[in-house]
Amino acid sequence: MFARSSxxxxxxxxGQVRNMATLKDITIRLKSIKxxxxxxxxxxxxxxxxxxxxxxxxxxxxxxxxxxxxLYEKADIKAPEEKAAKHVIxxxxxxxxxxxxxxxxxxxxxxxxxxxxxxxxxxxxxxxVGDKLKALLHRTHGKHIMLNCKEIGRKPPTFGDASxxxxxxxxxxxxxxxxxxxxxxxxSVISYKTDQKPIYSxxxxxxxxxxxxxxxxxxxxxxxxxxxxxxxxxxLALRESSTSEQSARMTAMDSASNxxxxxxxxxxxxxxxxxxxxxxxxxxxxxxxxxxxN
Amino acid sequence: xxxxxxLRRALPVLRQTRCYxxxxxxxxxxxxxxxxxxxxxxxxxxxxxxxVPTLTGAFGILPAxxxxxxxxxxxVVTVFNEDGSSAKYxxxxxxxxxxxxSSVQLLAEEAFPLDQLDxxxxxxxxxKAQADLSGTTDEAARAEVQISIEANEAIVKALE
Numbered sequence: 001m002f003a004r005s006s007x008x009x010x011x012x013x014x015g016q017v018r019n020m021a022t023l024k025d026i027t028i029r030l031k032s033i034k035x036x037x038x039x040x041x042x043x044x045x046x047x048x049x050x051x052x053x054x055x056x057x058x059x060x061x062x063x064x065x066x067x068x069x070x071l072y073e074k075a076d077i078k079a080p081e082e083k084a085a086k087h088v089i090x091x092x093x094x095x096x097x098x099x100x101x102x103x104x105x106x107x108x109x110x111x112x113x114x115x116x117x118x119x120x121x122x123x124x125x126x127x128x129v130g131d132k133l134k135a136l137l138h139r140t141h142g143k144h145i146m147l148n149c150k151e152i153g154r155k156p157p158t159f160g161d162a163s164x165x166x167x168x169x170x171x172x173x174x175x176x177x178x179x180x181x182x183x184x185x186x187x188s189v190i191s192y193k194t195d196q197k198p199i200y201s202x203x204x205x206x207x208x209x210x211x212x213x214x215x216x217x218x219x220x221x222x223x224x225x226x227x228x229x230x231x232x233x234x235x236l237a238l239r240e241s242s243t244s245e246q247s248a249r250m251t252a253m254d255s256a257s258n259x260x261x262x263x264x265x266x267x268x269x270x271x272x273x274x275x276x277x278x279x280x281x282x283x284x285x286x287x288x289x290x291x292x293x294n
Numbered sequence: 295x296x297x298x299x300x301l302r303r304a305l306p307v308l309r310q311t312r313c314y315x316x317x318x319x320x321x322x323x324x325x326x327x328x329x330x331x332x333x334x335x336x337x338x339x340x341x342x343x344x345x346v347p348t349l350t351g352a353f354g355i356l357p358a359x360x361x362x363x364x365x366x367x368x369x370v371v372t373v374f375n376e377d378g379s380s381a382k383y384x385x386x387x388x389x390x391x392x393x394x395x396s397s398v399q400l401l402a403e404e405a406f407p408l409d410q411l412d413x414x415x416x417x418x419x420x421x422k423a424q425a426d427l428s429g430t431t432d433e434a435a436r437a438e439v440q441i442s443i444e445a446n447e448a449i450v451k452a453l454e
Contacts, residue, residue, distance in 0.1 A: 060331070060333050060334045061331060063327065063329045063334045063337055064331055064401060067327045067399040067401050070327075070391065071363070071393070071399075074394065074395065075393070158331075159331040159332075214362050215360045215361060216350070217362065221364060224389075225364075225365055225389050228365070228387075228388065228401070228403075229389065232401060235331055
């Protein structure tokens with residue numbers, strides 16, 4: 001008898017744990033999701049405005065950047081394969097998140113590049129442009145990181161920013177032979193692609209075979225020219241990256257707002273059902289109470 | 295008669311004459327790209343001639359110019375279009391590349407058409423920079439002031 005009664009005592013507890021949310025809980029949840037939706041909608045508007053401006057500024061920057069890279073393509077400059085080259089990788093993203101797979105794409109490419117190069121016995125150092133990239137690479141590849149740049153992404157990138165980065169690289173004392181800039185190239189509002197552009201050191205360019213056809217170049221001119229080209233390539237990467245980031249953020253916030261709308265719809269339905277259930281329960285109690293009295 | 299003509303044509307080859315380079319018959323057009331980080335002035339355009347101010351002196355670039363790389367100094371770039379008209383721009387610094395296929399990339403850090411520059415402001419800046427030069431002793435600051443002087447002098451000279 002006792003065993004049976006104790007069993008009866010236990011079961012209601014388990015029944016109560018799977019609690020149907022009270023009206024209050026649902027209301028709180030609904031309010032918070034509506035706030036989130038407002039925020040993501042406004043973030044989308046802001047990102048759309050910034051994207052429009054970034055894309056406008058990208059057009060001349062692209063002509064400028066491809067002009068700077070034209071020499072490398074036409075003169076077919078390649079770094080010498082044989083000697084153990086020192087590499088530098090400049091990864092360009094930004095400080096802020098909520099923009100989809102922007103940062104992780106660049107980080108993934110950098111990690112695979114580091115793996116390839118260290119596998120081939122070459123030395124690699126990485127420059128992070130953007131805090132998010134630092135956070136992603138810091139733990140696993142901390143010893144390859146040479147330089148970190150922050151305050152990227154808040155304002156549109158300028159030529160001055162690119163020249164600061166290039167100056168730091170050149171003054172760092174790391175004598176690299178070649179390298180690459182890894183960034184997200186903007187393709188369209190909904191798509192971007194992680195891309196690489198090569199950079200070469202002054203010696204590599206000077207010793208390249210096809211440089212012979214270029215007339216009247218002395219070391220000083222070539223050094224200035226190379227430094228300028230480096231800044232140009234970094235500038236192009238910054239612009240492309242910024243445009244990709246804004247378009248990705250716009251897309252991400254848009255889908256977040258849509259998801260929030262869906263949740264709001266579902267919750268509203270649940271709320272109405274719960275409300276009706278509460279009213280029905282009260283009615284039943286009243287009626288059965290009245291019936292018991294009669 | 296055919297044989298004679300053939301012989302006459304063959305003779306130059308036998309004589310190994312040296313002649314001037316081929317005239318620009320079907321020579322590549324100059325594909326001229328002139329841009330600053332924020333603005334594009336010419337994009338793979340076909341122009342007749344471009345005069346550029348470089349660290350080693352000013353020179354004019356025509357189609358089929360010998361390939362070269364140069365660094366710009368503050369000065370005026372003059373572009374002569376196919377139809378004879380010319381346009382002048384002031385550039386602060388940058389680089390110019392002439393490739394073997396006659397394409398020219400003129401990348402200027404800052405470039406503006408001359409009519410957008412104010413000579414009075416340039417003169418005022420020049421005087422201020424010259425006054426600053428005597429005041430500064432730090433080498434980096436001196437270099438900056440000297441750059442400012444050079445640029446402003448070039449602007450004033452261009453606008454006069």
